[in-house]
Amino acid sequence: LETNLSTVICVDNERIYQHLSTNNIDKKSLSLTAQHLAYVIYTSGSTGKPKASLLTHQGLCNLVQAQGREFEVNAKSCILQFASIAFDAATSEWGMALCHGASLGLVSAETIATPKLLDKAISDMSVSHATLPPALLPSLNIEAWHHVSHLVVAGDSCSWDLVQQWSKGRVFYNAYGPSEATVCSTIHKVNADDTCLHIGQPIDNTQAYIFDEQLRLSPQGMVGELHIGGVGLARGYLNNPQLTQEKFINNPYFDTANPASSERLYKTGDLARWLPDGNVEFLGRIDHQV
Numbered sequence: 001l002e003t004n005l006s007t008v009i010c011v012d013n014e015r016i017y018q019h020l021s022t023n024n025i026d027k028k029s030l031s032l033t034a035q036h037l038a039y040v041i042y043t044s045g046s047t048g049k050p051k052a053s054l055l056t057h058q059g060l061c062n063l064v065q066a067q068g069r070e071f072e073v074n075a076k077s078c079i080l081q082f083a084s085i086a087f088d089a090a091t092s093e094w095g096m097a098l099c100h101g102a103s104l105g106l107v108s109a110e111t112i113a114t115p116k117l118l119d120k121a122i123s124d125m126s127v128s129h130a131t132l133p134p135a136l137l138p139s140l141n142i143e144a145w146h147h148v149s150h151l152v153v154a155g156d157s158c159s160w161d162l163v164q165q166w167s168k169g170r171v172f173y174n175a176y177g178p179s180e181a182t183v184c185s186t187i188h189k190v191n192a193d194d195t196c197l198h199i200g201q202p203i204d205n206t207q208a209y210i211f212d213e214q215l216r217l218s219p220q221g222m223v224g225e226l227h228i229g230g231v232g233l234a235r236g237y238l239n240n241p242q243l244t245q246e247k248f249i250n251n252p253y254f255d256t257a258n259p260a261s262s263e264r265l266y267k268t269g270d271l272a273r274w275l276p277d278g279n280v281e282f283l284g285r286i287d288h289q290v
Contacts, residue, residue: 034058040238041088043179052238059182059232064095066204070187071129071150071173077102080122080130082112088179089131089154096129119144131175134158137166154184157282163190163197174199176282180247180266181206182232186280198281199272206230207262208280210272215252218273225286226272229262 188200218224236244
């Protein structure tokens with residue numbers, strides 16, 4: 001490190017620590033609100049055309065609290081930081097750890113790309129919570145993951161064979177959500193009575209609607225486009241008002257008397273249908289995106 005280009009600050013320095021711990025910030029003087037931007041993240045949606053989603057503090061806070069509760073995260077948990085910081089799943093990983101007093105298991109890019117190294121790292125750190133793409137599971141040594149009590153798959157479809165293999169002896173989840181709705185919108189916790197994998201039900205303060213082409217509610221069992229509402233919705237796309245208007249629409253069923261009703265909805269472009277038990281089944285795309 002060339003010190004003429006950078007200033008190194010040791011946060012463990014006693015003087016600095018005392019300064020940080022004794023200087024209280026007057027919260028009343030802060031102008032920050034839940035509607036302010038928390039982060040901006042680019043997503044291509046597998047189209048190859050990057051677009052920047054504008055996400056707020058209320059969506060981020062809701063995400064880490066809802067997932068922390070659902071995934072039973074506590075101060076004894078160790079959450080794997082698997083996703084790149086450029087991928088929205090990373091937000092839930094570090095967010096859950098920091099907001100619940102858990103440990104965050106950091107690994108190198110080489111480790112992420114090498115299943116044997118990842119197996120060893122998971123075992124050495126006693127990771128308890130991990131979110132992985134389903135395609136990675138066949139390359140891993142399941143025995144090395146015995147410390148992982150809560151495993152989440154997301155980002156792609158997971159075969160039922162893999163679910164049966166990896167759900168034994170741990171809590172197994174299937175999570176779904178677009179970046180435009182703050183990472184995760186629905187979660188399904190696999191149970192012994194399941195015969196297939198679906199995407200479950202909306203997380204706290206999130207709503208799911210399935211519409212036909214005329215924006216009419218699709219009856220149970222009928223296929224339609226999945227729309228997401230709730231506090232996690234992005235403001236829209238950075239410097240792209242046309243796409244924002246196209247993808248973020250007014251909710252035709254908005255109920256001002258219902259505090260849980262969402263005024264806006266995000267058009268996911270995903271096909272889905274309601275199952276008899278109230279869960280959502282993902283059925284693919286309405287376009288050519290992956």
